[in-house]
Amino acid sequence: MTAASPSLAELLRPVKHVLLDFDGPVCSVFAGLPAPEVARRLRESLLATGEQVPASGETETDPLALFRLVADTRPDLAAATDQKLTILETEAVLIGRPNAGGEAVLRACAETGRALSIVSNNSGPAIEAYISSRGLSTYVSGVFGRAPGDPSSMKPSPRLLLDAMKATASKPAECVFIGDAARDVEAGHAAGVSTIGYANKPGKDARLATAGAAAVVDSMHVIAKALS
Ligand SMILES: [Mg+2]
Structure with a gap:
């Protein structure tokens, strides 16, 4: 899918609340500490x-x-x-590797009046530490990391997505979820939210499409552009 693809823009048009996975789309968490x-x-x-x-x-x-x-x-x-x-x-x-395209999505959401929540299996406090260290706090409406001590809250469970929607009183049709793993697409399905797959490694595009992603992109910049 390219930046000019009407289907990505169409998919994003009704979206008021972007739900964004963290590891991959925003930051490669274990790029520095494997x-x-x-x-x-x-x-x-x-x-x-x-x-x-x-x-x-x-x-x-x-x-x-x-x-x-x-x-x-x-x-x-x-x-x-x-x-x-x-x-x-x-x-x-x-010491992870920031994804400039992911941070562009954060800014594009703010510029277009959309709420943005991070929805991740990673720890909420760790995500918050990253967000604040990168000066991104004003772009993030909420951080929904795994429930402490409770792995059953982790995707593919829809729980964290449902929590994020509840916090902003948004309906699934007003939301989109962006993630880089099949479990993200599965969690989106279970929460009734369309998922955009971010294929940041070879072979992921097919896995994300097979899992049922509404669209698959290989760059977060493409999504940032389509949002704006
Ligand atoms: Mg991920």
Whole structure:
């Protein structure tokens, strides 16, 4: 899809509230502090408190998947694991790689009078630390990170999208969700919101389209342009 594509502009025309995934569209969270290193440190913190890591988590390189696994197998450790992960994610976002196109979407929403909420499986406090460190707070109406200690709130659950819509009293038809993973599209479907897929890596375009994305783009600048 190109900037001139009428369907993207048409898709965005009725939109008053943009819901935006964080990792990928706004910032590559683990570009500076790699995800496998974060997962390793999370495991280390569990071992340091005398706890065992579930066997299937010993080689997990995705820190969010590791958190989900720990919480599922040891619900009593969910809150403490989330707290530790939040500290690691906050460290990561501050040395992550900003996506200039994503920040352009934030500005385009403000310029066109649209509300913008961040809806992410990452920790809300980590996202807020990023937003404020980049001077973007005025562009963001709300941050809806995972519910602390509760991985069931994470996408593909629609919960965080529903929370974001509730906070601004917006209807699904007035919203669009922008995300870079199939689980984002699934969460959008479950919340009744159209999803624009952001294919930032080869092969993602097909996965996002198959998941049912209303449109797929390979640059956030294309969305910023279509909003304006
Ligand atoms: Mg993402």
